[in-house]
Amino acid sequence: MLNFGETLRGARERAGLTQAELGQLIGYSRTAVSRMESSSDPRLTPRVLSRISEVLHTTTAALLAEEDREDPVNRRQLLQAAAGVAIIGATSQVEPGRVGEQDVAEIERGIEDLRLLDQRNGGDRLGFFARRLINDAERLLRGRFGSAMATRLHAVQGEASVLAGWLAQDAGDITGAARLYSDVMAAAHLANDPLLAAHACANLAFVTTKAGQPSRAVQCAQAGQRAAVQGRGGPRLRALLVAREASGHARVGDGAAATEAIHRAWKAFDSQGGNDPSWVMFLSDVELAGILGDVHSRLGQHNLAVEHLSRAAQMEGRPRNATSWRLGLAQGYIAAGDPGQAAALGSIVLPEVLELSSTRIRASVLELSQSLTPHSKVFEVKAFQDKARAAGLAA
Numbered sequence: 001m002l003n004f005g006e007t008l009r010g011a012r013e014r015a016g017l018t019q020a021e022l023g024q025l026i027g028y029s030r031t032a033v034s035r036m037e038s039s040s041d042p043r044l045t046p047r048v049l050s051r052i053s054e055v056l057h058t059t060t061a062a063l064l065a066e067e068d069r070e071d072p073v074n075r076r077q078l079l080q081a082a083a084g085v086a087i088i089g090a091t092s093q094v095e096p097g098r099v100g101e102q103d104v105a106e107i108e109r110g111i112e113d114l115r116l117l118d119q120r121n122g123g124d125r126l127g128f129f130a131r132r133l134i135n136d137a138e139r140l141l142r143g144r145f146g147s148a149m150a151t152r153l154h155a156v157q158g159e160a161s162v163l164a165g166w167l168a169q170d171a172g173d174i175t176g177a178a179r180l181y182s183d184v185m186a187a188a189h190l191a192n193d194p195l196l197a198a199h200a201c202a203n204l205a206f207v208t209t210k211a212g213q214p215s216r217a218v219q220c221a222q223a224g225q226r227a228a229v230q231g232r233g234g235p236r237l238r239a240l241l242v243a244r245e246a247s248g249h250a251r252v253g254d255g256a257a258a259t260e261a262i263h264r265a266w267k268a269f270d271s272q273g274g275n276d277p278s279w280v281m282f283l284s285d286v287e288l289a290g291i292l293g294d295v296h297s298r299l300g301q302h303n304l305a306v307e308h309l310s311r312a313a314q315m316e317g318r319p320r321n322a323t324s325w326r327l328g329l330a331q332g333y334i335a336a337g338d339p340g341q342a343a344a345l346g347s348i349v350l351p352e353v354l355e356l357s358s359t360r361i362r363a364s365v366l367e368l369s370q371s372l373t374p375h376s377k378v379f380e381v382k383a384f385q386d387k388a389r390a391a392g393l394a395a
Helices: 004-014 019-026 030-037 046-055 060-064 072-091 101-121 127-140 147-170 174-191 194-210 214-230 235-252 255-269 278-282 285-298 302-313 319-335 339-355 359-375 379-390
Strands: none
Touching: 004 030, 004 060, 019 030, 019 046, 046 060, 046 101, 060 101, 101 127, 101 147, 101 278, 101 319, 127 147, 147 174, 147 194, 147 359, 174 194, 194 214, 194 235, 194 278, 214 235, 235 255, 235 278, 235 285, 255 285, 285 302, 285 319, 302 319, 319 339, 319 359, 339 359, 339 379, 359 379
16 A cells, blocks of 8 residues: 555656656755655645646645555545644644744745645645644644734634635535634634635535525625625625625526626626735636526526536636536536537546546536436437446446
8 A cells, every 4th residue: 555655756756757856856855855755744835745746747636645446445544644643743833932924924825835736636635734724823823923913813724724614625525614614704703804704605605505505605695795895805706706696596596686696796807996815816707607607507598508618618727627617518518408518528528537636526527427317328428427437427
């Protein structure tokens, strides 16, 4: 059974690099690389892991969790144990003294790095990094600092918790995600940070929609909009929250409210004023088109749905999000009465899904397979379902 060091060594050797050469490429000494290859949990930062995966032409998910084919269950248990050791190690450090700018900035950089890794690879195996960041923030909160630093520390702790919640829901843990978002609301209150509360509301609206609680999703999205106004949030934040509201209305069956929210979302996106936090910069016009394309599909507006989802499906630079929208487009084709095209797209997307580490995306493939079941006599549908079944992603 492989541990992290053995996985890293194998990837390095397949790339034809010596330890010294890999070290030079990632800014480490040969001795440091040797130590990495001798450890099951070298406690690397997300940024270093990302750089290693780029140099070795692999994924962070593969480095973290290359499952042994003969014993995948024990491999997962080993990873869980390693994560536990990492968390214990973080919380057992000596209590900090005076908390400085560098201490907090390091956690903030870790949050941004994890967001980038999540967008590229999916969140299944990144959760323990986020929990480590939360523990580091909690440890700093036991140090000495002024009132301004206290506010910032609570905000950082909250952002780490939001990220941990997002990673949890991407890994299929909806209950854990909702619990973390509740913790964020408390942190936002302590930090007097309405934009942090808006972030939690946006994610909670998403997770409650997926959990089949659209009325609650609408409430969360509207609460987030109020918080965004209070915190002078920018166009992207306001647009995202209104789009989440539209999704909830559509699932409740309130077409008029959903249509009105669609118009407000685009209007918010095109507006001026306010400040958008860094996390919401992912919301391009293409991403917004995907969210609202799904709303159009729910409203039975199939031509608009396919038009919007097609735009989102062509996005670049965010593999996990792009794959998600391609699967959404496939569902849009089914709703529009073209299961053959949906299945053909599913077959194209399937290899992308297998490269990702996202339970949520794999569940979308299963959902697509189930939606196509009534059309199983269509040639493209049968071909897709055979491929999905072979990959363990079909009923």
